[in-house]
Amino acid sequence: MTDYPTLHLLIDGEQISGDGRKTEDVINPATEDVLGTLPHATADDLDRALEAAERGFKEWRTTSADKRCAILTKAANLLRERASDLGTILTMEQGKTLAEGRGEFMYSANLLEFYAQEAKRTYGRTLVRPEGSRVEVQYHPVGPVAGFAPWNFPAINVMRKIGGALAAGCSTIVKPSEETPASGIAVVQALLDSGVPGGVVQCVFGVPSDVSEHLLGSPIIRKLTFTGSTPVGKHLAKLAAEDLKITTMELGGHGPVLIFNDTDIDKALDTMAPGAYRNAGQVCVSPTRFLIEEDVFGKFRDGFVERVGKMQVGNGLEKGTDMGPMANSRGRENVGKLIAQAQDAGGALLSGGERIGNQGFFHQPTVLAEVPTDADIMNEEPFGPVAILNPMAGEQAMIEEANRLPYGLAAYAWTNDPARRRRLAAEVEAGMLAINGGSVSTVDAPFGGVKWSGYGSEDGPEGVRACMVPKTVHEG
Structure with missing residues (x-):
């Protein structure tokens, strides 16, 4: 060691x-x-x-x-x-x-x-x-x-x-x-x-x-x-x-993820579900707000919860660990408050939601669904292991929700429609946009945001x- x-x-x-x-x-x-x-x-x-x-x-x-x-x-x-x-x-x-x-x-x-x-x-x-x-x-x-x-x-x-x-x-x-x-x-x-x-x-x-x-x-x-x-x-x-x-x-950021019904849902899940909990969600470009077309919402939601349920949480030094602890106690406490408030506002807790054990700053990977936009967690960067899954009526509603907040760091979208990709590139307000992928960072391209x-x-x-x-x- x-x-x-x-x-x-x-x-x-x-x-x-x-x-x-x-x-x-x-x-x-x-x-x-x-x-x-x-x-x-x-x-x-x-x-x-x-x-x-x-x-x-x-x-x-x-x-x-x-x-x-x-x-x-x-x-x-x-x-x-x-x-x-x-x-x-x-x-x-x-x-x-x-x-x-x-x-x-x-x-x-x-x-x-x-x-x-x-x-x-x-x-x-x-x-x-x-x-x-x-x-x-x-x-x-x-x-x-x-x-x-x-x-x-x-x-x-x-x-x-x-x-x-x-x-x-x-x-x-x-x-x-x-x-x-x-x-x-x-x-x-x-x-x-x-x-x-x-x-x-x-x-x-x-x-x-x-x-x-x-x-x-x-x-x-x-x-x-x-x-x-x-x-x-x-x-x-x-x-x-x-x-x-x-x-x-x-x-800060609060990364929207736009999931359209013409994409490969399993590929999107395999990429974005683990990505939401990288570094216990303590990532400024973390995908946090999943905006999912209504007709594929159930499939995406169930697949997301299934994948999160298989994650192994533990000491980052130990083999087989998928997610380590949060870096400090104040972050874990803040995430706990945001999750509780989201439930009070009418959101559904699908997975996780609790701290783990009495030693270390561990928190369960958490999934919330159908959270109202006036809930604190829909407006404040959670900066922890929590993802929010919400059904959306269609492209225009998804873009409007993606742009609703004063933040514009990273955004993600999954679609196989070339024309839609061009529209998203033009209309989504973010310094970085990943389409059909989970990475917005590379050494030879600029990294930064817009708005707040x-x-x-x-x-x-x-x-x-x-x-x-x-x-x-x-x-x-």
């Missing part, structure tokens, strides 16, 4: 812990045992990180694209080599299955490798002008970037905060979640081990509001990138606006360009 590592800050290339700093315990969500003790950065630590980021930016922005590419590629390979052990550590602190934990580090490596190559493709353009004049559009790194990442994907989210910025030539300070710190530290350490200068990629922890206010209050930071809830995102955007910092916001789900993109060329600013040079 891989041991849980000693925790520390990473500032200007130095591992920092202890020395009277405030600390907090990191809890294993499957056992509620204390895994380790995490130090918080002091105000002096944060000032030191800011000064190092300012120096690091001056060095890194002038490092050739070929050299940045080579260093980032080396880090990607290191993450692949370490993925087995690091995936175990991720499961210990976050709860998801080993396959998910190891897969998360592999995806992070793939994303970093893509970004490494993209460092050499930050093209500008030359505009055609009369002889003797010239207009050139250039792209330059925006400057030091502050990134704030949540606990649900503690490796991928950290990589999304720093990978594109590093490829663009920016320095970074990232604050992973204090609940899952080792995974974020491991990502940053791999970059340092590969040759990224200590002032270019740094990792800090602390009371989230204190750290964000300190970093965003500094003119050194030129961009904020955040993944988390919509209310926190709105607050951080206001802080960033005080200094007109560029922002990227990847916020945020703005800006991570992944793909857009994830690098989001960390750059244009400059137009006119030559007479």
Whole structure:
């Protein structure tokens, strides 16, 4: 068994812990045992990180694209080599299955490798002008970037905060979640081990509001990138606006799934039923609201409940586990309240609905059906192991319900009608739409939402360009 590592800050290339700093315990969500003790950065630590980021930016922005590419590629390979052990550590602190934990580090490596190559493709353009004049559009790194990442994907989210910025030539300070710190530290350490200068990629922890206010209050930071809830995102955007910092916001969702009667129902079930409970439903792009044409509702409902009933819930470290615990007790309590309120509002509980055992943050995979739209769970992201199945009259009603909420992150649809696919692509309000599939994430395409789900993109060329600013040079 891989041991849980000693925790520390990473500032200007130095591992920092202890020395009277405030600390907090990191809890294993499957056992509620204390895994380790995490130090918080002091105000002096944060000032030191800011000064190092300012120096690091001056060095890194002038490092050739070929050299940045080579260093980032080396880090990607290191993450692949370490993925087995690091995936175990991720499961210990976050709860998801080993396959998910190891897969998360592999995806992070793939994303970093893509970004490494993209460092050499930050093209500008030359505009055609009369002889003797010239207009050139250039792209330059925006400057030091502050990134704030949540606990649900503690490796991928950290990589999304720093990978594109590093490829663009920016320095970074990232604050992973204090609940899952080792995974974020491991990502940053791999970059340092590969040759990224200590002032270019740094990792800090602390009371989230204190750290964000300190970093965003500094003119050194030129961009904020955040993944988390919509209310926190709105607050951080206001802080960033005080200094007109560029922002990227990847916020909440409530993913609609449109199931039409012309699709392969069994294929849709085999894909979407397990997808709804990936990472115990703690996924911003999780399929949560299933909108099903009335004439296939019964078949889909029964098949969904059957598949969920076969899922094995347990410690993510144990073989055969399909779904681990939730990451913390507050999430489990919130899901319980939403399920109870949905039943009070007239929804039917078809499966699950209860916590499991008295140790760990386990909750049954839950299925609700025919839940009224005024129920809280139809309007608030559940962020837990619960799916809602509702019958719908037809295409227009399904699209209207999919678009009803102020969120627009991910959406899913299952249909074999090519014309309908084109209509859905045009009319469904989401930053990402999967048709006849369950994935909305790939390293070479943008990841992000619309409306209250945020703005800006991570992944793909857009994830690098989001960390750059244009400059137009006119030559007479």
